[in-house]
Amino acid sequence: MNMTKRTIVALPGDGIGRHVLEECIRVLDKAGFDASYVEGDIGWEFWKSEGNPLPDRTIELLEKHKIGLFGAITSKPKDAAFAELDPGLKEKGLVYSSPIVGLRQHFNLDVCIRPCKTYTGNPLNFIRRGAGDSIEEPEVDVAIFRQNTEGLYGGVEWSNPPDIVYNGLATHPKFKKNFGTVPREELSISTRIFTKKATERILRAAFAHAVKFGYKSVTVCEKPNVIRETSGMMYKMAQEIQAADFPGIELWNTNIDAQMMWLTKNPETYGVIVAGNMFGDIVSDGFAGLIGGLGFACSANLGEEVSVFEPTHGSAPKYADYSESIVNPIAMVESACMMLDHIGEAEISGRIRSAIAQVIMEGKVRTYDMMKMTGRADVIKNGAASTRQMAEAIIAKL
Ligand code: IPM
Numbered sequence: 001m002n003m004t005k006r007t008i009v010a011l012p013g014d015g016i017g018r019h020v021l022e023e024c025i026r027v028l029d030k031a032g033f034d035a036s037y038v039e040g041d042i043g044w045e046f047w048k049s050e051g052n053p054l055p056d057r058t059i060e061l062l063e064k065h066k067i068g069l070f071g072a073i074t075s076k077p078k079d080a081a082f083a084e085l086d087p088g089l090k091e092k093g094l095v096y097s098s099p100i101v102g103l104r105q106h107f108n109l110d111v112c113i114r115p116c117k118t119y120t121g122n123p124l125n126f127i128r129r130g131a132g133d134s135i136e137e138p139e140v141d142v143a144i145f146r147q148n149t150e151g152l153y154g155g156v157e158w159s160n161p162p163d164i165v166y167n168g169l170a171t172h173p174k175f176k177k178n179f180g181t182v183p184r185e186e187l188s189i190s191t192r193i194f195t196k197k198a199t200e201r202i203l204r205a206a207f208a209h210a211v212k213f214g215y216k217s218v219t220v221c222e223k224p225n226v227i228r229e230t231s232g233m234m235y236k237m238a239q240e241i242q243a244a245d246f247p248g249i250e251l252w253n254t255n256i257d258a259q260m261m262w263l264t265k266n267p268e269t270y271g272v273i274v275a276g277n278m279f280g281d282i283v284s285d286g287f288a289g290l291i292g293g294l295g296f297a298c299s300a301n302l303g304e305e306v307s308v309f310e311p312t313h314g315s316a317p318k319y320a321d322y323s324e325s326i327v328n329p330i331a332m333v334e335s336a337c338m339m340l341d342h343i344g345e346a347e348i349s350g351r352i353r354s355a356i357a358q359v360i361m362e363g364k365v366r367t368y369d370m371m372k373m374t375g376r377a378d379v380i381k382n383g384a385a386s387t388r389q390m391a392e393a394i395i396a397k398l
């Protein structure tokens with residue numbers, strides 16, 4: 001059976017993105033994933049030179065091939081970004097915005113999945129005190145479902161808001177007292193909009209995942225006691241969906257603040273967690289910290305047509321120019337495994353994951369983060385594995 005060969009859009013992005021992506025593709029090749037790769041331009045370089053970190057040609061590549069494998073991106077605040085723009089573009093009124101957020105919006109990649117699963121033997125695993133003086137190492141196996149396009153990331157925001165917004169506040173019986181008397185130049189507003197359609201999609205995706213992978217519970221992690229409309233709607237819809245279609249899955253409800261505390265008390269209790277955009281961002285970093293930090297945090301951004309897979313670490317620009325890359329490629333390789341699962345290549349992803357598990361369990365090859373070193377050029381001299389060596393170790397176990 002010879003199906004047409006897949007083309008994957010490789011999006012290295014900034015800084016160490018290119019290093020981890022290159023090593024990841026070597027692992028994929030060696031694992032027998034038969035694909036070709038086209039490179040899409042994205043990131044800081046293209047902001048500086050073209051005033052657009054997400055050029056149309058990259059959008060077109062993704063439209064055509066549907067699957068993107070993304071390295072990492074640098075994000076800087078508005079003013080810092082403007083300062084680095086090509087002088088010839090400075091008069092054009094361009095404003096930097098994160099191209100990964102741009103991709104999520106453009107292709108409506110509204111379902112974000114961030115699994116956080118303990119690897120046995122990872123020296124970075126979270127430990128806690130148990131009874132007496134015992135040390136416990138809880139096994140975390142959580143899948144976070146983050147709504148990826150709306151909420152605080154929806155982009156509906158203003159400083160010095162226009163009439164229609166300002167007057168809406170100033171004339172509203174409830175809002176005018178606190179905000180209607182503030183001079184408008186002193187107001188900044190970022191909205192948190194949830195739609196039923198997107199909320200239902202993330203909830204259903206979360207429940208379906210629980211059924212498919214045998215998790216007993218889905219936890220809605222929001223703040224419905226205070227944010228009554230959006231968080232409240234999400235929880236109410238979760239109750240309805242659970243009752244109608246997923247009676248075998250327990251529905252739990254936590255507040256984001258309490259969840260961040262319980263994270264270190266009973267992380268093994270949770271299964272699937274579902275949240276809006278900002279809280280999903282927060283809780284996914286929290287759980288990632290329990291399983292080894294950003295070097296292990298992978299993600300999938302799924303749309304109905306296009307999907308993009310990325311490690312959730314940043315671009316670590318300070319490490320980007322080392323003669324030998326030191327960063328841990330596992331988050332990138334794990335993200336590629338999510339891609340493989342998504343396109344029906346679970347046999348290959350299964351083999352890669354078990355190779356990673358063996359390398360971690362053996363403990364002979366460890367990147368600097370796993371050796372609890374500070375990231376510096378000399379970590380390799382001091383016994384840490386390079387990005388390349390970690391990839392080689394994984395390949396050797398395939
Ligand atoms: C993430 C990151 C991004 C986000 C940043 C880089 C825009 O933190 O993917 O979690 O906030 O979504």
Ligand code: MN
Nearest residue numbers: 281282285312
């Ligand atoms: Mn984040």
